[in-house]
Amino acid sequence: MPELPEVEVTRRGIAPQLAGRVISGVSVREPRLRWPVPKEVHRLAGRTVRAVRRRGKYLLLDCGDGHLILHLGMSGSLRVLPHGTPAQKHDHFDLLLGDRLLRLRDPRRFGAVLWTTADIDGHPLLAHLGVEPLSRALQPAHLHRLTRAHRAAIKQFLMDGRRIVGVGNIYANESLFRARINPRRPANRLSLAQCENLSRQIKRTLQAAIRAGGSSLRDYVGADGAAGYFQQRYWVYDRAGQKCRRCGALIRKISQGQRSTYYCPTCQR
Ligand SMILES: [Zn+2]
Numbered sequence: 623m624p625e626l627p628e629v630e631v632t633r634r635g636i637a638p639q640l641a642g643r644v645i646s647g648v649s650v651r652e653p654r655l656r657w658p659v660p661k662e663v664h665r666l667a668g669r670t671v672r673a674v675r676r677r678g679k680y681l682l683l684d685c686g687d688g689h690l691i692l693h694l695g696m697s698g699s700l701r702v703l704p705h706g707t708p709a710q711k712h713d714h715f716d717l718l719l720g721d722r723l724l725r726l727r728d729p730r731r732f733g734a735v736l737w738t739t740a741d742i743d744g745h746p747l748l749a750h751l752g753v754e755p756l757s758r759a760l761q762p763a764h765l766h767r768l769t770r771a772h773r774a775a776i777k778q779f780l781m782d783g784r785r786i787v788g789v790g791n792i793y794a795n796e797s798l799f800r801a802r803i804n805p806r807r808p809a810n811r812l813s814l815a816q817c818e819n820l821s822r823q824i825k826r827t828l829q830a831a832i833r834a835g836g837s838s839l840r841d842y843v844g845a846d847g848a849a850g851y852f853q854q855r856y857w858v859y860d861r862a863g864q865k866c867r868r869c870g871a872l873i874r875k876i877s878q879g880q881r882s883t884y885y886c887p888t889c890q891r
Pocket of ligand 1: 866867868869870871886887888889890
């Protein structure tokens with residue numbers, strides 16, 4: 623599933639190719655995505671894409687008087703292709719931009735294409751999203767404050783998109799290892815120093831993933847159809863029973879909120 627780093631790399635890949643371009647039309651081959659593609663998208667022609675932003679895992683194409691909201695769902699990918707490139711199976715939506723097009727391929731159809739002219743921050747899909755982990759808003763003191771009311775485990779706190787958006791299971795596991803914090807520790811028991819370390823490690827973990835994806839950027843938005851999920855070397859994620867890369871102890875796996883948690887019992891006390 624595309625996580626925040628894949629979505630951010632997608633944004634960085636498509637933004638320079640879209641910004642300032644005039645929309646010449648759309649092509650909807652399959653409107654039955656996670657939600658039906660609204661008919662209003664057929665009236666987008668003539669608008670200019672001013673900027674491509676991201677909120678959580680949503681990509682927002684700012685068209686001046688409204689936003690096209692795109693989500694990659696479970697299996698989606700976006701590519702910029704020359705005008706007239708034949709569509710293949712699962713290529714459900716094109717945004718036409720003169721000599722090029724932005725194409726959504728989504729085999730499982732959990733992705734989304736939506737249009738809104740209302741205030742974007744107040745959109746029902748976005749209004750409840752928590753702080754952006756890569757933004758300056760995620761400061762140690764802010765994380766410390768956010769965690770005070772939460773007796774639940776810090777791992778589950780990190781997975782709650784209403785608090786911090788888009789960390790996801792892989793990056794929650796990896797960030798907690800790097801910060802040497804036990805994933806079961808109650809969130810409100812973290813010290814300010816631990817919050818300082820954790821906020822730094824969340825940013826580093828996500829930035830490292832974005833860098834790993836950045837090197838495969840051409841493939842990601844290229845014509846080969848590769849979804850481009852990043853190959854990474856993890857500290858703990860999906861490594862149950864294997865030796866900790868730092869201390870050699872065996873990585874443990876537990877279940878928290880129906881998601882798998884991996885941690886080193888020695889490094890993360
Ligand atoms: Zn260890």
